[in-house]
Amino acid sequence: MSILLIAEHNNKEVRPFTYNAITAASQINEDLHVLVLGHQADDVAKSLSEVPNVKKVFHVDNEIYENYIAENYTSAIIKHAENYSHIVSSANTFGKNLMPRIAALLDTSQVSDIIKVISEDTFLRPIYAGNAFATVKSNDKKKCVTIRPTSFDPADKSGGSAEITKSDPAEASSSTKFLKKEEVKSDRPELGTARIVISGGRGMQNGENFKLISDIADKLNAAIGASRAAVDAGYITNDHQVGQTGKVVVPDLYIAVGISGAIQHLAGMKESKVIVAINKDGEAPIFSVADYGLEADLFEALPQFLSELNKLNTIQK
Amino acid sequence: MKILVAVKRVIDYNVQIRVKEDGSGVVTDNVKMSTNPPDDNAIEEAVKIKEAGKAKEIVAITIGEEKAQETVRKALAVGADRGIHVKVDNVIEPLAVSKILKKIVEKENPDLVFMGKQAIDDDCNQTGQMLAALLNWPQATFASKIEVKDNALEVTREIDEGLETIEVNVPAIVTCDLRLNEPRYASLPNIMKAKKKPIEQINASDLGVDIIPRIEQIKVEEPPKRKAGIKVASVEELVQKLKNEAKVI
Numbered sequence: 001m002s003i004l005l006i007a008e009h010n011n012k013e014v015r016p017f018t019y020n021a022i023t024a025a026s027q028i029n030e031d032l033h034v035l036v037l038g039h040q041a042d043d044v045a046k047s048l049s050e051v052p053n054v055k056k057v058f059h060v061d062n063e064i065y066e067n068y069i070a071e072n073y074t075s076a077i078i079k080h081a082e083n084y085s086h087i088v089s090s091a092n093t094f095g096k097n098l099m100p101r102i103a104a105l106l107d108t109s110q111v112s113d114i115i116k117v118i119s120e121d122t123f124l125r126p127i128y129a130g131n132a133f134a135t136v137k138s139n140d141k142k143k144c145v146t147i148r149p150t151s152f153d154p155a156d157k158s159g160g161s162a163e164i165t166k167s168d169p170a171e172a173s174s175s176t177k178f179l180k181k182e183e184v185k186s187d188r189p190e191l192g193t194a195r196i197v198i199s200g201g202r203g204m205q206n207g208e209n210f211k212l213i214s215d216i217a218d219k220l221n222a223a224i225g226a227s228r229a230a231v232d233a234g235y236i237t238n239d240h241q242v243g244q245t246g247k248v249v250v251p252d253l254y255i256a257v258g259i260s261g262a263i264q265h266l267a268g269m270k271e272s273k274v275i276v277a278i279n280k281d282g283e284a285p286i287f288s289v290a291d292y293g294l295e296a297d298l299f300e301a302l303p304q305f306l307s308e309l310n311k312l313n314t315i316q317k
Numbered sequence: 318m319k320i321l322v323a324v325k326r327v328i329d330y331n332v333q334i335r336v337k338e339d340g341s342g343v344v345t346d347n348v349k350m351s352t353n354p355p356d357d358n359a360i361e362e363a364v365k366i367k368e369a370g371k372a373k374e375i376v377a378i379t380i381g382e383e384k385a386q387e388t389v390r391k392a393l394a395v396g397a398d399r400g401i402h403v404k405v406d407n408v409i410e411p412l413a414v415s416k417i418l419k420k421i422v423e424k425e426n427p428d429l430v431f432m433g434k435q436a437i438d439d440d441c442n443q444t445g446q447m448l449a450a451l452l453n454w455p456q457a458t459f460a461s462k463i464e465v466k467d468n469a470l471e472v473t474r475e476i477d478e479g480l481e482t483i484e485v486n487v488p489a490i491v492t493c494d495l496r497l498n499e500p501r502y503a504s505l506p507n508i509m510k511a512k513k514k515p516i517e518q519i520n521a522s523d524l525g526v527d528i529i530p531r532i533e534q535i536k537v538e539e540p541p542k543r544k545a546g547i548k549v550a551s552v553e554e555l556v557q558k559l560k561n562e563a564k565v566i
Contacts, residue, residue: 178483
C-alpha cells in the first residue's frame with residue numbers, strides 16, 4: 001500500500017510546508033503519491049512531479065477547488081483514498097481544517113501534529129502545548145496523519161519526474177460558500193520558514209511601536225512574530241501569532257521582545273536553535289528558555305540593537 | 318434557533334504540566350482543572366447570539382467523568398439554559414467524542430453546534446470537523462467572527478495567511494478561536510441560579526457507539542530540556558555573542 005499526501009498550494013505555487021510534509025511522508029512509506037486539488041493549478045502539479053521523493057501525482061482541476069473548502073476537498077480525497085494505507089497533510093490551518101473530516105468518514109482515529117516518524121504506525125507528537133511528548137501507535141487500518149512541518153526538513157524540489165495523472169472532480173457542497181480571503185502581503189520571509197524571527201509582545205504597548213521590530217526585521221531579513229497578547233490587543237494581525245494556538249516556528253534565531261513567556265507562547269518557539277529574550281522583568285519566564293537574555297527596557301534596547309547591527313560589516317541573510 | 322455547545326474539562330491553562338515517572342501520562346491528581354479556554358468562547362458566542370434575539374435555547378454538553386459536570390455548570394452560569402453530561406470513565410478519542418455528539422445532535426436537533434477549535438490537553442484539533450463530517454454538515458473552523466444571517470452564518474476564520482470569510486448554511490458546526498469574543502465571568506446570583514438548571518445524565522454505553530480507543534499511547538515523556546542560557550549585560554555584548562559565539566547573524 002502507498003501513502004497519499006494532500007498538497008497545499010495557491011493554484012500557482014506549492015505552499016512551502018508541503019515540502020516538509022513530503023519529507024515526513026516518505027519516511028512513513030516511500031511509495032508517496034501526491035494529490036493536487038485546484039483550479040488551473042498545472043504549475044503546481046508539475047512542480048510536485050519534479051520532487052524526487054514523489055512517485056506519482058494526481059491532479060484534479062476544477063473551479064470548485066479554487067479555494068480550500070474542506071467539504072469539497074474531502075469528497076475528492078475519499079474518492080482517491082481506497083488504495084492507500086495513509087492519508088497525510090501538514091498540520092497547519094490547511095491540514096487541521098481538512099484532515100479530521102476525512103478521518104471521520106474513513107472511521108479512522110487521526111494522529112495529529114506528529115514531530116517524528118518512529119515506524120509506519122508509530123509516531124511522536126507533542127501534547128499539553130509541547131510540555132509532554134507522547135509516543136502513539138495507530139491501530140486503524142487506514143491512517144490519517146498530520147505533520148508538524150517545522151519538525152522536518154523540506155524535501156529536494158528538483159530532479160524527479162513523476163507521472164501526472166488527471167482525474168475527475170467529486171461532487172461539490174452547496175452549503176459552504178467562499179466569500180473572501182484577506183491575505184497579508186509582505187516582502188519578508190514567511191513566519192513558518194524564516195531563518196530568523198523577531199517577535200513582540202504586550203511590552204510593545206501599541207501597534208506603532210512594532211516599527212522598532214520591523215526595522216530590525218528588515219536588517220536581518222527576519223519574519224515578524226507576536227505573542228497572543230499582542231495580537232489580542234490589536235497591535236498586529238493574527239497571522240503573526242506564535243504559540244500553542246498560533247504558529248509553531250523553529251528558526252535558527254528567535255528574538256522575543258517584551259514577551260513574558262507564557263506556556264502557550266513557549267509552545268510555539270522553544271525548539272528554536274538560538275533564543276534571545278529582551279525584557280525589563282528579570283523574572284519573566286521567557287528567560288528560562290533563552291540562550292541569551294538581556295534585562296533591559298526594549299525602547300532603549302531595540303534602537304541600540306539596530307545601531308549595533310548597522311556597525312557589523314556583514315550580516316548573514 | 319437552538320445551539321448546542323460542547324465543553325471539555327481540561328487541566329487549567331496556567332498549570333505547569335508534570336509527566337508521570339512511569340511514562341503513563343501526565344499528573345492529573347490534585348491539579349486545577351477548568352473549562353478548555355476556546356470552549357468558553359464558544360459558550361460566550363452562543364449567549365451573545367441568544368441575547369441578540371437570534372437563538373431561543375442553548376444546551377451545553379460535556380463528555381467525561383463525574384467531575385466534568387463542573388464545566389456544564391459553569392456554562393449554565395454564564396447563560397446556557399440546560400445541560401447534558403455524557404458519562405465515560407476513560408479518556409476517549411476525538412473520533413469517539415464526535416460519534417457521541419452525533420447521537421446527541423440527532424436527539425436534540427440543534428441548528429448550530431459550537432465548540433472550541435482545539436482542546437489544550439491533547440491538542441488534537443479534530444472533534445468539530447469530525448462531527449461535521451459524520452453529520453454531513455458544513456464546518457466553519459477557527460472562527461474569529463460570526464454573523465448570523467437568515468438560515469446561514471457568515472464566519473471569519475483565522476488561517477495561516479490571514480483571514481478567510483465563508484458562508485455556511487444552517488445547520489452547521491463552528492469551532493471557535495480565542496479571539497472570537499471576551500468570555501464573561503459568571504456573577505454570583507447567576508452561579509446560584511445555575512444550580513437549579515437541569516443537567517441530564519446519559520451513560521455513553523447506552524448510546525450504542527464504538528468508543529474503544531484506536532490509538533495506543535505507548536509512553537509519555539518530558540520533552541528535551543533546553544540547557545540554561547546566560548544573561549548578557551548590554552546590547553553590544555548580545556550582538557557580539559550572536560555574531561561570534563552562536564554565529565546566527
